[in-house]
Amino acid sequence: MNSSLLFFVLLFLTLFSYWFGMQRSLKVAGGAQHKKELTSLPQQFGLLTAMVCGLPALITLLIFNSGEHIVVEQLLTSTLPLNIQSLSSVDLGLYLNNIRSIANSETASDILQTLSQNSEIKTQTQYNAAFTLQTLNQQATWLKTALVLIIACVSVTILVRKFSLTYQARQKSESIIRALLVASSAVAILTTLGIVISVLFESIQFFKSVSPVEFMFGTQWSPQTAMRVDQVGGSGAFGAIPLFAGTMLITFIAMLLAVPVGLMIAIYLSQYASSKLRAFAKPMLEVLAGIPTVVYGFFAALTVAPVIRNMGESLGLSVASESALAAGLVMGTMIIPFVSSLSEDAISAVPNALKEASLGMGATKSETVLKVLLPAALPGIVGAILLAISRAIGETMIVVMAAGMAANLTANPLDSVTTVTVQIVTLLTGDQEFDSPKTLAAFALGLMLFITTLGLNVLALKVVRKYREQYD
Known part of the structure; x- marks a missing residue:
């Protein structure tokens, strides 16, 4: 069989x-x-x-x-x-x-x-x-x-x-279950190590052809390399600064929308909304997280980007047909459920004794939220924001459809930019030879993205540890 x-x-x-x-x-x-x-x-x-x-x-x-x-x-x-x-x-x-x-x-x-x-x-x-x-x-x-x-x-x-x-059947069955849990944890750890090792190995091959200084500090990104020495464009430019600048710009715009809106939604649902409204509003809000990103990309390209361009032209501004602002706003809308749902859970998990003590001392409800609940729930809120940032950094479809693929080094949100993930997809699309700097550049970008995300995690852990000690 x-x-x-x-x-x-x-x-x-x-x-x-x-x-x-x-x-x-x-x-x-x-x-x-x-x-x-x-x-x-x-x-x-x-x-x-x-x-x-x-x-x-x-x-x-x-x-x-x-x-x-x-x-x-x-x-x-x-x-x-x-x-x-x-x-x-x-x-x-x-x-x-x-x-x-x-x-x-x-x-x-x-x-x-x-x-x-x-x-x-x-x-x-x-x-x-x-x-x-x-x-x-x-x-x-x-x-x-x-x-x-x-x-x-x-x-x-x-x-x-x-x-x-x-x-002793119970003890033996529990030992087997414990071994299964350890094996599952080991699979996750080994998978992570395998990803890191594979990306690191290919990145080392890339850095044998391209200087790490040029890659990390160069301001020109043009990975197209010629197949012959006498062909035009025989050597590509692999400066990754424009890619990371575009990634940070779009992520920053998305966070400017998602963090305050998500936090205000979380505060309202946890402290001001009735139980019936909360039971209805929270699932409806989380539907936004289940919409495919390509749908957000269509919305950004066909609706948001033209509106921004028309508004900019009416004010005398030069707005690109594909802009970082359009991608950032739509991405922020997509990320709102991540911030609001996790932050609402963190605020609701704060012991009622803290809230009741604040109200008993004469503080208003708004003062209690601002000076008691939010500081006590800060570790959970920081975790929600970190998850949202990671989601924004890893987004591809919205950027491709709304921000374009031009590697421009600019801080103007009205210009067209690209991100690291978009370039990784572009470099690995189609038939590739894994001995050329053009293809290997995708792994170097992935390694830098991994290091960036790791740094964000370390920073978040420090913030969480600091405030958790204060409220334990």
Whole structure:
């Protein structure tokens, strides 16, 4: 059976093992009326049995699936003629792709019929290899099925033989759950390390061709490089200052809108709005966070940008058709739910004793909010603002559609600018060669963006730690 069907069979066996473990524990106790004599509850015996049944078999299935393709390909290659095995890796890969296409599109009987009717050596070799591939895949499927089911059944059999009145089922199941939690944490940490290492390695390759000083302090960004030395534009310019300036400009405009509006919404919902209004308004506000960013981009390009351009022209100002102001305003609107929702949760989490003490001392409601609740909720508010800034820095679609792709070094919000994320997408779009500075520049930009975000996190942690100590 294939992996999907095998997974559902394993899921059924796991559920059955839960019931079987409970029944086995009751039998050990001498019946349901004596279950109090067990050290652990019957449900805990069932949970332990289910985990012992499902986890080892599932791990085996994942390992088998990850290595099955490699092993089958090696076995198939060993059956090919020596002149084919000696081909280059590219040519051998193309040859194996043709074999896979034949094996996937034709049945075994069709392959055998073609072999009997066609005497051409090249065709016979490929069809023989396709028949061998089908045989190897079938054998691998049966081996996988048998191995997974045997491991599941043997694991349950060994476990239930150990059941006794003093068997510590709860402690063992909790140990397994603790190990799963540690493994999940390790996956997150290893994923982060993998991202950092991969980006760092490619960035080092980029900095071998382009000076880090030129990249970090250069004011010209033109990554287009020529394919020939005598071609116009034979050397690109990789100064990243305009990209980071555009990123910071749009983020700053977005925060100018999102932070005050989001905080005022949070204060109103948590302190002034009725419970019915809060139950209706907060979910409606959070709908803004679920709108696709491309919809915001259309809104910015077709509605906001023309309005800003017309207003600027009426005042005698020169406004670009794609401006940082349009992108920043729309991005700020998109980010408002992040600030308001998280800030409202932080304000609502402040103990009522602080609020009641302030009101009892004669302070007004506004003074209580300003001088008591907001300082006490500052760590949560800082976290909300940090999340909003990270969301703004990583936004792409709104910038592409509303701010353009021109790498201009300017502080004028009415000009067209671009951001780091937009340039990363542009550099990695289409067929790329990962040995050219143009493509590797995307990884260097990603590394600088990672360092910038890390610095924001460190700064936020310092602010949170300072005020958390004050209100603990």
